[in-house]
Amino acid sequence: MYAIRHSRRLLPLGLIVMFAPIAAAQRVATFTVPLDGPVPAEGVPVSAELPDLPAEAAFDLYEVRGAEREWVPSQREGGGRKRLHWLVAPRAGGAAGRVYELARLPAATDVPQAEMNLVDRDGVLTLRAGERELLGYYHAVQQAPAGESPLYARSGFIHPLRAPHGQVLTQIQPMGDFHHYGLWAPWPRVGFEGREIDFWNLGDGKGTVRFTRFAATSEGSVFAEYQAEQEHVVLLPEGGEKVALREVQTVRGYRMLAADAYLLDLTIVLRCAGAVPVTLLDYRYGGPGWRPTAEWNRTNSEMLTSEGLARPAIDGSRARWCLVQGEVDGGGDYAGAAWLTHPGNFNSPEPMRVWPEDKNGRGDVFVNFAPAKGRDWPLEPGKDYVLRYRFLVFNGHRAAEAAEGAWRSFTKPPVVQVE
Known part of the structure; x- marks a missing residue:
């Protein structure tokens, strides 16, 4: 279908290499990143517009630390490659800001960089940090379970979503809910x-x-990303089909600065397929949903929202984020994700749907931010409607402060000053 590069020279995850200033390099810009608090272990994604550099120009980014320059993985983006991305890494001392220098290198310079990459195999596009799998996106059709209606088959979903230690945090086609897809x-x-x-x-x-x-698709030393187009198809009662809604899902996974956490961005763009308007009608659930691992139940998992609510009180409430975590590997480890929503989303802060603690007798877990809960969402032809989310995926136990800090970095990222 398309070519994806599968190999470059890689550095171990989380490694930052120290370089003295390169004599042959030419400093072309200085970036100052203001910070209002300590940087968490997963880092803070930032970006800046580049000065007028040729798209093919070779360069490196360095953090200025006194007389030293510390190399920082960076990545250019855009048709003209005019935006530079990197992660602000945690550092002892809690500095109020960071300073970086962009240096143009001779064309022959070859500096190895840690890489985020994509591998397409057997109908699943896998997003990886080095050799470590973070998630899979099914572009091939997953057939219905044996003996069940073929209507349950579908494509266009994420599974597995993995914790940093490798545990699978999603499930598909669980018994009784064959329409659930990770x-x-x-x-x-x-x-x-x-x-x-x-x-x-x-x-x-x-x-x-x-x-x-x-x-x-995009690969690099800071993030890997794919944009998947999907169709919402009406199955007409008289036979035949008609596309009502077109969707673009953009998923970006960031490089891992720590062994127990990473960031994942999900952006959904909805657009009417033709000249006919579409209305997402008020309902108690719908939109982005997460069916977590079958290991979790009411006794070994927990939820907490930005409003301080635990699982029994969450359903029907509104939240800026929801922290979901529990035991994995039979209790040998702990993992989860903080699901963060953007205030620019429709009906924000978004209503939530979670299952009650007696679901299926075990307290099975389901989490859903439902923008059209309590309010119709009319979509007009020719317009794009955007939903933005970020996931902080982790091992270990996280408190509310971690989710709140990640939400602030997501919704109000530092504004990089360029000199």
Whole structure:
């Protein structure tokens, strides 16, 4: 379908290399990053517009630490490669700001960099940090479980989502919920051409969601990213199909600065497929949902929202973030994710749907930010509608302060000053 580079020279994850200033390098810019507090272990993503440099120019980024220059992995983005990305790493002392220098190098200079990469194999695009798998995106159709309706088959979902230590934090097609697919985002009540369509409950045969193509992919030393186009397809009762809604999911995974945490960005763009408007109708669930590992239940997992609510009180409440974590490996480790929402999302702070603690007798876990809960969301033709989320995925136990700090970095990232 397309080519993805699978190998470059790699440094061990989290390694930062010390260099003296390179005599042949030419300093072309200084970046100052103001900080309002300590930097967490996973780092803080930042970016800046580059000065007028040719797209093919070779360069390096260094953090200025007194008389020393500390090399920092960086990555250019954009059609003209005009934006530079890097992660601000934690450092003892809690400095109020950081200073970086961008140095242009001779064209022949070859500096190895740690790499985030994508591997496409057997219908699954895997996002990796070095050789470590972070998540898989199914662009091939996952067939229905044996003996079940073929309507349960679909593509276009994330599974597995892995903790830094490798444990799988998602599940697909669990017994009794064959329409659940790891980390996915269908809508159960959609108004289209005078009908109400259900793209969530696949077994009803009213609608489904399909992957169509990758619009773009990107690899580098700071992040790997893919843009997957999906269609929300109406299954017409008289036979045939019609596309009601087009979706682009952009997933970006950042390099790991620590062995027990990483950041993952999910951006969803919705657009009417044609000249007919679409309405995401008020319902108690719908949109981005997470069906976590089957290991978790009411006795070995926990939830906490930005409003201080635990699992029994979360359903129907609103939140800026939700911290979900529990035992993995039979209690030998702990893992989870802080799911962060952007204040620019529709109906923010978004309503939540979580299952009660007696679900399926065990307290099975399901988490959903539902923008159209309590309020219809009308989509007009020709317009894009954007939802933005970030996940702090971790091993170990995290407190509210970690989720709140990650949310602040996500929603109000430091504004880089360029000189």
